[in-house]
Amino acid sequence: MIERKGKNTIRIKNGVAIKGYAAAVGKKESEGPLAAYFDKIYLDEFCGEETFEKAETHLQKTAIQTALKKAKTAKESIDLCLAGDLLNQCIGSSFGMRDLKLNFAGLYGACSTMALSMALGAILVDSGAVSNTICAASSHFCSAERQYRFPLEYGGQRSPAAQWTVTGAGAVVLEGSGSDTPVISDIIFGSVRDLGIKDSNNMGAAMAPAAAQTIANYLKDTHSIPSDFDMILTGDLGKTGSSILIELLKDEQNLDISSVHRDCGTMIYDLSTQDVHSGGSGCGCSASVVCSCILDEISKGNLKKVFFVGTGALLSPTSSLQKESIPGIAHGILIERKG
Amino acid sequence: MIERKGKNTIRIKNGVAIKGYAAAVGKKESEGPLAAYFDKIYLDEFCGEETFEKAETHLQKTAIQTALKKAKTAKESIDLCLAGDLLNQCIGSSFGMRDLKLNFAGLYGACSTMALSMALGAILVDSGAVSNTICAASSHFCSAERQYRFPLEYGGQRSPAAQWTVTGAGAVVLEGSGSDTPVISDIIFGSVRDLGIKDSNNMGAAMAPAAAQTIANYLKDTHSIPSDFDMILTGDLGKTGSSILIELLKDEQNLDISSVHRDCGTMIYDLSTQDVHSGGSGCGCSASVVCSCILDEISKGNLKKVFFVGTGALLSPTSSLQKESIPGIAHGILIERKG
Numbered sequence: 081m082i083e084r085k086g087k088n089t090i091r092i093k094n095g096v097a098i099k100g101y102a103a104a105v106g107k108k109e110s111e112g113p114l115a116a117y118f119d120k121i122y123l124d125e126f127c128g129e130e131t132f133e134k135a136e137t138h139l140q141k142t143a144i145q146t147a148l149k150k151a152k153t154a155k156e157s158i159d160l161c162l163a164g165d166l167l168n169q170c171i172g173s174s175f176g177m178r179d180l181k182l183n184f185a186g187l188y189g190a191c192s193t194m195a196l197s198m199a200l201g202a203i204l205v206d207s208g209a210v211s212n213t214i215c216a217a218s219s220h221f222c223s224a225e226r227q228y229r230f231p232l233e234y235g236g237q238r239s240p241a242a243q244w245t246v247t248g249a250g251a252v253v254l255e256g257s258g259s260d261t262p263v264i265s266d267i268i269f270g271s272v273r274d275l276g277i278k279d280s281n282n283m284g285a286a287m288a289p290a291a292a293q294t295i296a297n298y299l300k301d302t303h304s305i306p307s308d309f310d311m312i313l314t315g316d317l318g319k320t321g322s323s324i325l326i327e328l329l330k331d332e333q334n335l336d337i338s339s340v341h342r343d344c345g346t347m348i349y350d351l352s353t354q355d356v357h358s359g360g361s362g363c364g365c366s367a368s369v370v371c372s373c374i375l376d377e378i379s380k381g382n383l384k385k386v387f388f389v390g391t392g393a394l395l396s397p398t399s400s401l402q403k404e405s406i407p408g409i410a411h412g413i414l415i416e417r418k419g
Numbered sequence: 420m421i422e423r424k425g426k427n428t429i430r431i432k433n434g435v436a437i438k439g440y441a442a443a444v445g446k447k448e449s450e451g452p453l454a455a456y457f458d459k460i461y462l463d464e465f466c467g468e469e470t471f472e473k474a475e476t477h478l479q480k481t482a483i484q485t486a487l488k489k490a491k492t493a494k495e496s497i498d499l500c501l502a503g504d505l506l507n508q509c510i511g512s513s514f515g516m517r518d519l520k521l522n523f524a525g526l527y528g529a530c531s532t533m534a535l536s537m538a539l540g541a542i543l544v545d546s547g548a549v550s551n552t553i554c555a556a557s558s559h560f561c562s563a564e565r566q567y568r569f570p571l572e573y574g575g576q577r578s579p580a581a582q583w584t585v586t587g588a589g590a591v592v593l594e595g596s597g598s599d600t601p602v603i604s605d606i607i608f609g610s611v612r613d614l615g616i617k618d619s620n621n622m623g624a625a626m627a628p629a630a631a632q633t634i635a636n637y638l639k640d641t642h643s644i645p646s647d648f649d650m651i652l653t654g655d656l657g658k659t660g661s662s663i664l665i666e667l668l669k670d671e672q673n674l675d676i677s678s679v680h681r682d683c684g685t686m687i688y689d690l691s692t693q694d695v696h697s698g699g700s701g702c703g704c705s706a707s708v709v710c711s712c713i714l715d716e717i718s719k720g721n722l723k724k725v726f727f728v729g730t731g732a733l734l735s736p737t738s739s740l741q742k743e744s745i746p747g748i749a750h751g752i753l754i755e756r757k758g
Binding site for chain 2: 082083084088090130131133134159160164166167168169170171174175177178181182183184185186187188189190196199200203204206207208209210211227267269270271272274394395396397398399402404407409411
């Protein structure tokens, strides 16, 4: 049962169950504070494949297959997969789908893709259009670096606000409603917000305004206050973007989320020792953090209500060369444990 | 009300109404046989913008705004836009969304994007998650050519199986169910099929196997035969891909769709005089043909049941350089007039 709350929020009354979830990551992520949560760690950045792009496909396939295994769901019984990534033409996902042979709807939400896929997936399951779905997203430091910035061999210096693209993938299996699993119960699709940031080494700043807008809209729609949540979790604002978010919400909305705000980009690495500057980024950042640590802690009952806001910077290298600013977007989902 | 039919088909019992639709195209398209159907024609390939990429955004925005106007729906009342395009990181759509300020879910289905957006949009509306939605897709010859192939200035020769990327965009407004408008009533999401074609100048051949699979699955799920439809319409197989589709369905499935099959890629240009080789292609091909001629003829009652199969080639220039074959996908929707 779906109902609308306020102007933008979609409420799924019984929630859609996250029956299984998994995350696969690379070496640097395995050296960070969340290491123990990940299902699969690849120390080789090629994951045994010939290219970085194929390595990314490998990561996403591993996350999907592991999530299916943990959900005790046969691949053949899956009605649809919703997935995306950062590579041009989303080949990280589509080549994985070729091997997995799942019905496939491709998404592009930049780094907000995991939240977007879970948002659409939950609605599709609740509507009965599909009995279950897999939602997945991935990124890879090496494939992103050479596509968006410089060849790795160039060894370019990184600016202080720059973020480190996470080598990682996450996947969830959504099916039915459930009292003994985490469920997705609220969904809010964001709109583009662009305050004119043009520095593609400062994506946190470009995405923070969109995150602020989505959080403010959601709290208004649901008559909630920040302390109603155990966590308001953004995808990959990093240290720079996170402080902008906190300030924007204070200034524009008189909302203080500082006590419950966390950001996947600052959680996945140790910012003081891992040389990642402002933190992690990429579709794989929130995908691998949500599909490991966050869902684990919700499953254990240590977290009860997490409002997860996937953040995306909808630029391309071409738009930056054409001197365009960076459109940000943020999609939110409430993940909670009802039982 | 949604129900599942067979293994893959989703049936929306009352159908979701296509309340408005529009197509905006370029000069070459205005010289083809469908010229009279288009809402807006741009003789200038820049559409008054500074770059081809911005011109593509302009086309998509025009299609969306015109569809809204024809649907008599205020932009402010739209709950969600589902859109995509072929440009890296889908900037054709995202920069349009920045101006239109609509809640936005980005999609990537290569040239199948229009069918994908209408499929997801119809389910979202029927479920009550949104009260209405806009679905849109676009492509532009000049932005695609320089991204996928060669700089225009190079003047490269084209192979006989090559297709011409359509400069065009289409958009539909979906809302409620309706007896006096075309409705979307069946949906089938496809899975990737790849028979090993590696020639990116022969995308029709790469996509035909996926189209054959989706058509065969749909006919099986719904216990239908080709003559139950006024038209089985593929997105952009072109002349080469269309003959492969007809043959594959005969050989593999003993199905003869030749009397009802049409292809947007062969309809939009005059193949004998317009020097487009195998026909049109791109997200904008099926988007502009469906959102003009096809929906016009269904509205007039000249066509009653059209099974529209959007076809996509999920390659990237990088995957081709890495000697990968081309994964094809095809999503189908039944568009009909119930009243």
